[in-house]
Amino acid sequence: MTANADFEVIKRDHQGVPVVKIVFWGPTLAGKTTALTITKVLKSLEDPENVYKFLKLEDPTGRTLFFDQAIFGIGKTTAGLPILKYHLFTVPGQERHSGQRKVVLRGAHGLIIVIDSEKSRWEENKFALEEINQLAGDKLANGTLPYHIMLNKMDLPKEQRISALEVGKLLSESRVVASLRDAAVRIVEVSCLEARDDLKALLSSGDRSKIVDQTGKLKKEYRPPSVTRVIKSVETLIREIIIQMMKQQQ
Numbered sequence: 001m002t003a004n005a006d007f008e009v010i011k012r013d014h015q016g017v018p019v020v021k022i023v024f025w026g027p028t029l030a031g032k033t034t035a036l037t038i039t040k041v042l043k044s045l046e047d048p049e050n051v052y053k054f055l056k057l058e059d060p061t062g063r064t065l066f067f068d069q070a071i072f073g074i075g076k077t078t079a080g081l082p083i084l085k086y087h088l089f090t091v092p093g094q095e096r097h098s099g100q101r102k103v104v105l106r107g108a109h110g111l112i113i114v115i116d117s118e119k120s121r122w123e124e125n126k127f128a129l130e131e132i133n134q135l136a137g138d139k140l141a142n143g144t145l146p147y148h149i150m151l152n153k154m155d156l157p158k159e160q161r162i163s164a165l166e167v168g169k170l171l172s173e174s175r176v177v178a179s180l181r182d183a184a185v186r187i188v189e190v191s192c193l194e195a196r197d198d199l200k201a202l203l204s205s206g207d208r209s210k211i212v213d214q215t216g217k218l219k220k221e222y223r224p225p226s227v228t229r230v231i232k233s234v235e236t237l238i239r240e241i242i243i244q245m246m247k248q249q250q
């Protein structure tokens with residue numbers, strides 16, 4: 001079997017638009033729902049016509065129950081349809097929801113693994129990594145399930161969090177080194193909290209005429225850097241999935 005034969009076929013929606021599926025994976029409280037929400041807020045500011053769906057399913061403590069999801073589009077054809085849609089899901093990170101996670105993972109074209117950089121969450125991170133290794137280790141290893149790693153909560157004091165270097169130790173302890181062997185270049189350090197605060201500040205800034213174009217959309221250069229870091233994983237992943245998709249069509 002060639003590596004590409006493992007890549008999930010990309011389905012089209014009822015209007016014929018290809019839809020790629022990306023799943024945020026990681027332990028409970030790592031920040032998956034927060035990252036998805038930031039993506040949604042930014043998309044609504046920059047490209048509102050390409051926001052199709054946003055749904056969160058939380059328990060009373062704010063933990064995801066089954067999954068969150070959002071659908072966004074890229075570009076517009078002359079027929080007024082997006083060139084591509086991407087469907088983002090978050091898994092519920094609590095250990096007891098392993099059945100739901102399996103269901104949500106099914107058919108994914110790309111993965112964003114969110115690691116909680118808080119030191120005290122080492123075991124929870126390890127559990128989430130071991131689980132994804134069990135479920136999709138082969139695909140991660142052969143590149144047919146492209147992934148990025150978000151090391152979240154970089155706003156925490158240094159002594160309370162692990163560094164990107166220590167993520168290597170976490171990966172080897174979780175025995176996922178073989179499947180995530182090119183992980184080092186795929187780690188992005190983020191703070192979803194900072195990104196959320198920066199977006200709030202942007203939205204409440206007095207004179208908005210400077211930051212939006214004639215159609216009222218946020219100009220790209222006003223994306224706060226903290227938000228760019230969060231969005232980068234999704235954007236890079238989509239590019240990698242498109243490459244896989246093109247290989248599949250050859």
Ligand SMILES: Nc1nc2c(ncn2[C@@H]2O[C@H](COP(=O)(O)OP(=O)(O)OP(=O)(O)O)[C@@H](O)[C@H]2O)c(=O)[nH]1
Nearest residue numbers: 028029030031032033034063064093153191192193
């Ligand atoms: N300090 C800090 N807190 C954060 C950050 N990102 C998210 N949080 C907080 O962490 C908590 C959990 O965030 P969620 O996004 O709901 O976590 P989740 O990964 O979706 O959790 P589950 O739905 O249970 O799997 C919330 O209180 C967030 O405000 C961050 O970058 N820094």
Ligand SMILES: [Mg+2]
Nearest residue numbers: 032033063064
């Ligand atoms: Mg959640």
